[in-house]
Structure formats: C-alpha cells, structure tokens
Amino acid sequence: MRDADLIPGDSNKASTSGGETFYPGPSRIHLAAFPPKERWDDWTELDSQAWPRRKERRYSLVPTTCFNCESACGLLAYIDKETNQVQKFEGNPENPGSRGRNCAKGPATLNQITDPDRILYPLKRAGKRGAGKWERVGWDEVLDTIAARIRKAIVEDRRDEIMYHVGRPGEDGFTERILAAWGVDGHNSHTNICSSGAREGYQLWMGLDRPSPDHANAKVIFLISAHLESGHYFNPHAQRVIDGKASGAKLIVFDTRLSNTATHADHFISPYPGSEAAILLSIANYLIQNSLYNREFVRRWWNWEEYLAQRSEFGDQRSDKQPRSGEMFIGTEPTNERDSNEIAEAINISRLRRSDSADFEEFEGILKEVYAEYTFEFAAKESGVEANALEEIAKVVATAGTRFSSHNWRSATSGISHGWSVARCLFMLNALLGAVATEGGVFPNAWNKFVPKPIHTPPHPKMWNEKTWPREFPLAMHEMSFLLPHFLKDGRGKLDTYFTRVYNPVWTNPDGFSWIEALTDENLVGCHVALTPVWNETSYFADYILPMGLGPERHDIHSYETHDAQWLGFRQPVMRAARQRNGEDVNDTREVNPGEVWEENEFWMELTWRIDRDGSLGIRQFVESRKNPGQRLGVDEYYGWIFENSVPGLPEKAAAENLTPLEFMRRYGSFEISRKVGAIYEEEVPAEELDDVAEDHFGRVFTRAAKPASPNVVPIPSPDGDADGRRLVGVKVDGEIKRGFPTPSGKLEFYSKTLADWGWHEYAIPTYIKSHVHPDNLEADQTILISTFRIPIQIHTRSANAKWLNEIAHTNPLWLHPKHAAKLGVRTGDLVRVETEIGYFVVKAWVTEGIKPGIVACSHHMGRWKVHENGQKQMMATVKLDHEGTQWGLERESGASPYESKDADTLRIWWNDVGVHQNLTFPVHPDPISGMHCWHQAVRVRKAESADSYGDIHVDTEKSREVYRKWLTMTRPADKYSPDQTRRPYWMLRPLKPAREFYKLPESTKPAPR
C-alpha cells in the first residue's frame, strides 16, 4: 500500500492507494477485500468456473441492497458485460451499516432472481377463490380494475374498506404516503407478530421504540435472544458484537436454547421462559442496593420527581395486591382500591402541587425499598438458574459503566404476555448505569436514523380505522393485524380491497386456518391483491397476484440504527442502473426486469394516478411531476429530488466527483450523513427556539417558537404542549434548558404516567409480571413450546426460493432435552405430537442438550406448503387441506423432490423434508398493552399415535375463536379507561398517524369525563 490516507467518513476504514480505494481484507495490510470503487465501471477478474484456464471476465459493478431482512445490507451486483446477466452478488464495502459483509442470504439473492418457479406475469384467478386456477392478465387491466374499486370506495366514503398489509417494509414511508394521499387510514403491518413487545418497553422509557446499541465500543454486551443470528439487524449488529468482543468486551447471553449467539458468550444462562424480567430486576436491585448506579445520571435524567409526586398521593401502587409476585394477569381489573379515574385525576392534581420536600435522596431510599424484594434468590426461584450465577452476571454488569450495550428484540418480549416488561427491565440497567447515547451504550433509534423529506407530503388521513386500531388496545405499538380475521368475523366491518404486500399471513401469522376462512369469504374480503415476487400460502387465496421485484429489481431508500451514525441506503434495479450508466434511457423498471415483474414505487404511483386521473379528488397531485406538471412522477425525479434537497452533504460530495446526487447514489448505493451523533438529550436548546417560554413544575419548557424545518423526517413522538398553545421544546436540568427525550416528561420515564392514566397504574414503574406460561398457569402435563427463533440461513417466507439456502437448511425438528426425551420414550427422528390449545402438529424429535430440560423449541421458518402445482418446489411440501365446519386438517402428500426446470440444479435436489408448519396450530394471544402476539405456547408433547404422519396438522377454529375472546377480556379499552376521551395517547408513535381530531372517541362511546 503506497501513500495511504485514511478516508475520513469511511466506515470500512478504507484508504487510498495509488489513487484508488483500498478496502483491507482480514490481514489489514496486503489483500484487498473488494474491488476499488474507481474500477466499478469496468472490473476484470478470472472466471472461477473456467479454472484452470485463466479466462478473464469483465463486469460492471452496481450496488443495491438485500431485501431478505430488515437490515438492508449493501450488495454489489456483478453484471457480466458480455452476457448482460448478473453473475453474482457480493457485499458493498461502501455501505456504512454492513461494511461489505453479508449473511448467507445476501449472496443467495442470485438464486432468487433466477428462481425457475418465480411469478413473472400478473395473474387473475380463473375459478373460485382458492381453487388454484389462474390466467395471465395485462397490467393495464389490473390497474384499471383496482383503481376503479378504490376510487368508488373513496367516493362512497368506505375508505376503511381499503387496506394495505405489509410484511417487512424495507423502506421508509413511501407506501404510508401513498395511503395518506388517498386519505385512507389503511396501513396494516406485521409488527405485532414481530417486535411490538420490545418496542413498547423501549418507548415507555425513552419515547422512541428501538435501541441502537454501540456494541463495538462496549465493555459489556448484554443480549436477550439469539441476537447474532436472529435478532434485529443481525449482520450489522453481529459483526459489531464480534468487534466488541475482539476489543475485550464481555458478552452476556440469556436464551433458553443454546443458540449460535450463546456459544460466543462469556456468560450464558438458560432461564425458564418468561422469567427474564425477574432476573433483570435482581441485577437492577444489586446495582441499587450497593449504590453501583450512575447517581448523577439518574438524578438528572429520570423522571423521579414526577414519580415522587404521584407517590406522595398514593404510595407504591405496585405493592401488595399487584400481580408481580404471583397471580397471572388474566382477568385483572385495576386492583388498587381507588379506581383508575380517581388515581389519574389525583396524579394530575399532585403534579401541579409538587411537594418541596421531594428530593433525590428520598427517591433513592424508595428505590432501595421498592426493589429490595428482587433478590437473586427470588430470581433463581423464578428462572431455575442458580443465584450465584446471577450474582456473577450482576457483578460483570456493574463493571460496564457507561459502556453497556444491550439488546432484546424478539425472544422473550415476543413470547410472553407482558413481554414488553422484559425490554423495559433490560433498558433499566442502561438507565441505571447512564449508558444511554454514550460510546459503547445504547442510543434511541431515531438519533441513528435519517429519513429524508420527500418531494410531496400528503396530509394525515381524516379518519380512524377500527379494524387496525381497535379501542381495546389503546397502547398497542402497531396495528392489531393478526386479529383481522376475528374482527371481520365479529362483524366489525369488511374489506373492499385488501393488498398483501410481500407478506404471507396464512403462513406467518398464528391461526392460519382462520385467515383462510376469512380470505375465502367474499362477503368479508371483496378483492384480495397479493403483491409478491414468489408464490406463497396467502397468494393462493388472492384474486390477483402481481409480480413484484426482488432486491435487485426495485427502488427503496432506508436508514437503520446499526451503530452511532446516520446513513442512507439505496436499493435499485441493478439492470436499470447499468443501462443508464451506459447512456441508455430507461423510464419503466419493467423494461429491465424479467417477464413483466414490476417494482412497487412505479406500481403505486401509477395506481394512484389512475384513481384520480383528472385530479378532481385531490389525490393525483401527490404523484405528479414537478418538472412536467400534468405528468406522472417517475422514480428518477422522485429520488433525484430527495437526494438533491433532503440529504445534507450529498450534493457537495457528488459534485466533487462530477456526478449528480442521483448518479452518486446509483454508483455507490449509500451515503453516510453523520457519525458519532452523541447524546442529543444533553444538547442545549438554542436561543432562537426559545420564545415566550413557560416552564411547568417538573421543569418541562414550552415555547412559542416554531419547530425548525429539518430535512430528516424520521418519526419522533409528539408530547403535548401547554394549555396556552406553546410546544414542548425541552426540559430544564440544573438550570439549563436541554433537548431531553421525546417523552411526555422530557426525561427517561422510570414512572410511566401514560400507563397509569390509561388504567395500568400497577405497572407504572418497571415490574416483573408473571406470564401466561408461568408454571402457576400451566397444568401438570403442560410444558412450553418456544417458536420465536430461527436459524441464520432462512428467514420466514422470503428465502424459500434460494436453492443454496434450502440445501443447507430445510427442516425444523422439535428440540427436546435428553431427560425429557427419555421420559417420553422418544429418540431423535421419532415422531411426536405437540398439542396446543386449538389442535396439534406432528413433527420429528431432535434430542439435544442445547435446551433447558422440560422446555421444547421449534424453529419458525420452515414448513412451507402448496396445495396445487404452483409454488416453490424446492422448499414447499404438497399438501391436502380439508375441513368440515370449523375442523381443519392439513396432510402432507409429498415433500421436495428433483424436478426439471431451466435450472439443472433442481434435478439435484436430494432433500425431501421441508419441515412442519407449526404456526397453524397456534391461537392468537394479543398482549393487552403492547398488542404483541405472545408466541410461547403451553403444550402437551407426547409420542405420535400410530395413525399420525409427519407434518399432520389438525385445528378447530371454533376453539381459536374462544381463545381470542378470552384474551380480549384482559384488555382495558379506551372507551372505558381513556383519561381524555381519546382512542390513544397522541404522543405515542403510530405509523400513518390520522389527523388529531380523529383520535377522539365517537360521542356515543366516550367514557365519562374526568
């Protein structure tokens, strides 16, 4: 390497050498890991398949991002200049999140674009819905038909009958804005079967709903769940966990299974599922009782004054009768002697007359008293882990100081009732240590994220959709999507036009047979449009199947909280970019995609245009070109405008290379806006934002100055202003007005007034709550099934069309401990029957010491099926579905086998087993606060019966209705508990927020005013 200069701002520590970028490989000295970006237009390398001949191949290297999981790691497409085909995908070293590295699924994108079974043309059903008969149809007919339906629904004010249901979006806000342009509150997501539990716990503390841990600089890394393989942002985070370990960080892992992550841990424990919060509070208690917490941070940044104020009125509302020490939450009403209205009212009063004697030492004394019961012995009893092992971990945590990074996404938070309390108790350790937005600590996600302002911003919809945001769940983090079939069956409305977008609820969600029942009833769902690159179990019950592009065939932008920085990634159709690089015009992505595969951006813009061709509905303007008024916006103008106007530093960087900002992003695929964002809460509010300020009793500062415009429109919670119309601008701490946190108090909320106000005062501070699978709530012959993990090679429904991945991982046996297996009399490979509340499934046993004795586990990404010939033949079993009334059965007819296709490898398929679809046998378990589906199942496991066959499934959907109704009784609905006659606290995040006036409950259902 000659004359090397470190390139500032390059997260891969690249340097320049001889005028070219050098991306160091593992040796860090000699070998380059990636081609220098200066040669991406014409890169030459030897053809590995021609070896030992030295045949050179020339490539154009075009960046995009992976679409398999939410991490959106950078990819580089190697486009062969001779064949004009993508030869392979490797990592993009310019992507600040993934830094050139990918998991196995990234390069396997190649399999997906060449998949012989993929859908290449729009299809319309030819027989009854679900009968498996399809005919090819043109895009024009599809667009005109769907646009006419939507226009009619809008004109007839049936806007709540239009719904868009998305899996992992992989983009930041494009489709929400399309729905807002239509004036429709029709966004529905998968989040309540995924991450709402964790989100609720984080939002309660810091206003923002995700952590952005700085693992690489941590002294102690604390992970709950198999984070390296199945947590969130697992490649970008996993590589930073390893960086942290390489620098000496200690890794603590909680997981009931011995996961890949656990094998890297310095301290690994396997707790009883659902006991995690008890352990976390015992660690918190250790820090508190021994004064090992960051006293100054707690004094400055916790809302302890607000807590003391309410406590002076009511004492410890958690105490005595609260469920943390025993009873299951089911069927509880507020148990304090005062009713919740009285409490909320009195708290409001107490806030206005805060006692002068309230001081921090008093709070510390109370903290010691309140958490004293969370001893290691108590946690040991709950978790089944020895007290001295827990104490050892607590001592390690205490050494971290402000370099304590932690993360908890699925796992416990998505497994158990009140799983949100696990994330809340985990973040309490950060809050005690002051490891918040510090080097090696945890940042609120929005501070490490950049969402650029788009060319058009439609207004908030003027409506509220009860099918997605029902009044029973006023504090839910996302839409109650997995209850949709039950809501439709309840008669809570119907759907005129329902889009599933790269989403497969029949297979992914619990209670899939109830989904089939709803989707096949045309009185409930008028028209189902499945937007999907591949066949899936839900698409079989569609009216239209529309082929959407894979990662290298579509545009999106995204920015994720992978570390303490803000960056933007650009997904693009690589063949379009390659042709444009050669000076060709491409105006429609269908020109370069296989068959008639389209991309969503162009599809939604064209559909929107056709809904309002003449502009009379006021919709068309939001997809209209600014350069050519009267014409539809195109993707080049859409992204060109964003990159020129909303991404600080990008135009200058592009100009330095003689490129437009769009050309720059097409060339490199990402841009780092800033790094080391730091502790925004400590920033002083500048004088120009302080106009006619007012301060309340808790130091919250309000201003009349308008909020400064920002090109970053990342969603941030919006706590209310004061009664005189000023907005909340910051919080006074030790005499200085600081930016604070986006919570109602402006501080980290140890005490959640929101929970207290909305009927959950017993959980107003971090608390352990026994879960629905606590031993107290199981019958003697029941155990727990964990279904919230996956292995790193596959991901839900998106990766089934990748042959390399399928060869490595294609089955999901039931993990059983040897002692448990001996008791049941089963060995590895034997069939076992797993009975849930609504049915059973038959699966093979895998006897392993990698699971806590008595608990069983089954990975959730296998068991794909098809009922007709259409489907991914490498990874889907052919099954027979039958039902009588509410009794449903699924029987496997055949597994995978070799078949002829344009890909010779399909004749080499050697596996037959593709796993078992366990989710069909799970009823819905909506958490009454977060709305999260609580995945852990109380099951009975026994040897299969002689008539049982592998993959057999039986379910009674009437039983699933009963379970749904039982869980609904646990809620505390807005129309009974709302403190202000609204449906939901306005400050809380909500994708696609309606206009504020639509938060009001309808007059007839309002609770009595307080």
Ligand code: SF4
């Ligand atoms: S699937 Fe793997 S490569 Fe693709 S975005 Fe996710 S972590 Fe990155």
